[in-house]
Amino acid sequence: MLDQTDSCNDSSKLFILLSQTQHILATLQDEEINKYGISNAEIGVLFVIQAIRLTCGRQTTPTEISKHLVRKAHSISELLSRMEKKSLIIRTKDNNNKKRVNIEITEKGRRIYESAMQGQIIISQIINILSNEEKANLDSSLKKITTYALNNYKSSLGSLPFSFFNLFDKYVYMLSKLTKDK
Numbered sequence: 001m002l003d004q005t006d007s008c009n010d011s012s013k014l015f016i017l018l019s020q021t022q023h024i025l026a027t028l029q030d031e032e033i034n035k036y037g038i039s040n041a042e043i044g045v046l047f048v049i050q051a052i053r054l055t056c057g058r059q060t061t062p063t064e065i066s067k068h069l070v071r072k073a074h075s076i077s078e079l080l081s082r083m084e085k086k087s088l089i090i091r092t093k094d095n096n097n098k099k100r101v102n103i104e105i106t107e108k109g110r111r112i113y114e115s116a117m118q119g120q121i122i123i124s125q126i127i128n129i130l131s132n133e134e135k136a137n138l139d140s141s142l143k144k145i146t147t148y149a150l151n152n153y154k155s156s157l158g159s160l161p162f163s164f165f166n167l168f169d170k171y172v173y174m175l176s177k178l179t180k181d182k
Helices: 004-036 040-056 062-070 073-085 107-118 121-127 131-150 164-181
Strands: 089-093 101-105
Touching: 004 040, 004 121, 040 089, 040 101, 040 107, 040 121, 062 073, 062 101, 062 107, 073 089, 089 121, 101 107
Parallel strands: none
Antiparallel strands: 089 101
8 A cells, every 4th residue: 555655755756747847848839939929828828719719619808818728817918918019919899798808819910820830840749759548648647637636726726617628629639630631
């Protein structure tokens, strides 16, 4: 039977490994996408906007973006302001609900997003060292940890929107279909 110390050591080791991996991949991605004048946070926002537009056929709101990126609303608001100044997105009032603000990607934002996503060669090469089974296991394990942590521990981050993983899985699937069709 595993005692408490072994369990803590395993957890600490995995946490450190996850942190190191995230830092390395984020740094490499930053270096890649900085060529396009955007940050990891900005590419994340553009990804959510595109994912919701393509999978749900509608615009998104700052609240949805903050929930999908698991970020506090005020940090997303500041990020959206910077992105608006760069002409990557525009905010528009909803015609049916004057309190609601919609976020749209501009043509410039779309071009930069598409170029940056095509430039993800290094990240793809790293992830592709895993077999399909290993990728599926990693995907499943990370989703399980994320869902459990946000749903079982009080956090200022709140919880994931119900459709969180389905949205991204569906978007990635749709993108892969579009890429194969070209």
